[in-house]
Amino acid sequence: MTETIAIDLGGRSYDVIVGEGALEAARPHSVFRSERRFAILVDAHVAQLHAKKITAALAGISLAGEAIEIPDGERAKSFGQLETVLGRMLDCGLERGDAVLAIGGGVTGDLAGLAAALYKRGIDVIQIPTTLLSMADSSVGGKTAINMPQGKNLVGVFHQPSLVIADLAFLSTLPGRQMKAGYAEIIKAALIGDADMFTDLEASKGPDHLQAHLKTAIAFKAKIVAADEREAGSRALLNLGHTFGHALESEAAGQLLHGEAVAAGMALAFDYSARLGLCPEADAKRVGGHLQRTGLETRLSALPGAPFSAESMLERMRHDKKNSGGAIRLVLARGIGNAFIHDQTDPADLLNFLKDQIQ
Structure with missing residues (x-):
């Protein structure tokens, strides 16, 4: 059974759908409108473990090119990786009405959220957290950032997601x-x-x-x-x-x-x-x-x-x-x-x- 929690931010309000099977339950949501194209940014390890589930749940939506895999670990939250992601998004031909699907833990969510905020001055991001930590915290609230040598999360913006999907099925493979x-x-x-x-x-x-x-x-x-x-x-x-x-x-x-x-x-x-x-x-x-x-x-x-x-x-x-x-x-x-x-x-x-x- 899934449950929905509303994040009340006026014109930037959104839902958090929580529970086993949340990814499938979210498909009728208005963010998945038929005319929209999606770029998938996915943690490389998650892509390997859950390719079948992700492919099945997202069947029928219009994808903009191949999935963009994000390396595991905090080192991915860098200017170099951000530039790579933005370049791939441009190559996909994403327009301002399109959106990013961020599938992974906090690192993927932070990087994808920041890329979405910067791309053509901002496009929507849908957060699909796959770790308990990102479900409980980082996917909700709109914080996005990359790291600097002086410390964590020192360069970033607030960019609220348009939907958060916390599917507990992803936790079955979490160490x-x-x-x-x-x-x-x-x-x-x-x-x-x-x-x-x-x-x-x-x-x-x-x-x-x-x-x-x-x-x-x-x-x-x-x-x-x-x-x-x-x-x-x-x-x-x-x-x-x-x-x-x-x-x-x-x-x-x-x-x-x-x-x-x-x-x-x-x-x-x-x-x-x-x-x-x-x-x-x-x-x-x-x-x-x-x-x-x-x-x-x-x-x-x-x-x-x-x-x-x-x-x-x-x-x-x-x-x-x-x-x-x-x-x-x-x-x-x-x-x-x-x-x-x-x-x-x-x-x-x-x-x-x-x-x-x-x-």
């Missing part, structure tokens, strides 16, 4: 490590603003009742995005764990999955909140304990890519795109389900905290 990494984004929604959801997740001892938890996480994000589309205020809360996490991810040089980095980053955010006297120590321990029990490592010394440098992490955090007025901006917590934006970070204290955590 366990990737599933755990995606679960971090579901936990994140609870830690930001739903203490009861976190209690429920603790009781389930892992990613059970997946569709229900995923729908709750998407609906939570939908509400925040509708209130603050361009991250001028409350949407920044969705970055819980990301400032720490992006620094870890960059330092690990590809050895750490994004969701793993976010999980460790959320534990750091709660530990730092407790250190500052903002959050009960018991809540920080609950968060770290639950992450560890679900297979998400929070000890920096045990993460892939360790050992890390506190000084290097701090420098990367100084370049984070969420910063304002030259100050490091963190999402911290007053407790589980009560995150807030903290603009008064003392770099010296933060450095000492990182050193303590790395030991």
Whole structure:
């Protein structure tokens, strides 16, 4: 059974269709109008694993040339790969009324979304996430970006999709490590603003009742995005764990999955909140304990890519795109389900905290 969640953004509103068989269920949607042509941008690994499903589900739509395969991994989010994709789209003869189908995880979604935003000043993109992490987070909300040597997602635009199709059938081939990494984004929604959801997740001892938890996480994000589309205020809360996490991810040089980095980053955010006297120590321990029990490592010394440098992490955090007025901006917590934006970070204290955590 599939379910539909509405993202209310006025003239840019769209639906998220979630569930087993969502790709087939979405075919009657108006975005698949007969006169429109589609360019498929697909993760190369997904294309290999799910070619039969994708071909069957998209039978009858007008395709603009061969599918454009996107290499796996964060290295694909580069100017060089973006130029290659745009060149292929031009070769396909896409017009402004046509659209891009982005089939893959967060990397494919980010790159395809940015290419669609730039192509002839903007064409539609339909996001078809194939990982739990991209279903729970990156496919919804319109963020697109590529990376720079200084850090992740530093060059990009907001470009809302015209439809998101989260078909849980794609998860059947997702490795366990990737599933755990995606679960971090579901936990994140609870830690930001739903203490009861976190209690429920603790009781389930892992990613059970997946569709229900995923729908709750998407609906939570939908509400925040509708209130603050361009991250001028409350949407920044969705970055819980990301400032720490992006620094870890960059330092690990590809050895750490994004969701793993976010999980460790959320534990750091709660530990730092407790250190500052903002959050009960018991809540920080609950968060770290639950992450560890679900297979998400929070000890920096045990993460892939360790050992890390506190000084290097701090420098990367100084370049984070969420910063304002030259100050490091963190999402911290007053407790589980009560995150807030903290603009008064003392770099010296933060450095000492990182050193303590790395030991």
